[in-house]
Amino acid sequence: MEYSGKLIVFEGPDGAGKTTQVKLAAERLQRQGYSVVMTREPGGTRLSEVIRQVLLDPGNREMSPVTEALLYAGARSQLVAEVILPALASGKIVLCDRFVDSSLAYQGFGRGLDLEMLRQVNRFALNGLGRFCTIFLDLPPEEGLKRGNKRKRDRLEQEDLAFHRRVWEGYHLLIKEYPERIRVVDASSQPEAVHRQIWKHLSAFLKGSHQGGVF
């Protein structure tokens, strides 16, 4: 699909700084006159936020891994149709906090679901979405969990460290698999230093010297 806008996704373990960095990038882009849409997963639309409540509620202990994967894909599909594709069509820059790589990392490597099945379901959910750029904020899960413990942990954050290790290792396999799309930044330094690394990749993508890739 061709459109004039650009999608930039922020990925990484809990506490890596995704929310912080989406805001810093959005502020800088807006100062430069870009029209920016900020969104997050799961969520970003009324329906997707309803699905988010179901996914993250620690009370939903009986949820099967396949149900979890399909609910994520459902929330994503609505976000793509209702927010991302229209914004890209009107030339906007979309910054998204988590996207398809989270499903491969958490439901695939974390839960052990079949990766090829997850890819197919998610390709279906993306509804023809074209090239995008993914910024991976690299931080060992132990470090991220230490940073992020200020609020009550949601259903996925409550998983044990072994789960979060598998997720992190999974992300690293995805980085090898999608080198044209995923850019890695070291998320262990101060927020401003992380932002500078991100900005290099982001501006290359906006200028077209980095093409990004499809899922």
Ligand SMILES: Nc1ncnc2c1ncn2[C@@H]1O[C@H](COP(=O)(O)OP(=O)(O)O)[C@@H](O)[C@H]1O
């Ligand atoms: N580079 C950083 N160094 C130290 N702490 C950070 C950094 N970036 C964010 N934080 C803090 O770590 C916590 C998690 O950051 P957040 O942006 O919410 O991460 P995420 O959205 O990836 O879970 C927050 O309290 C935030 O203020």
Ligand SMILES: [Mg+2]
């Ligand atoms: Mg966050």
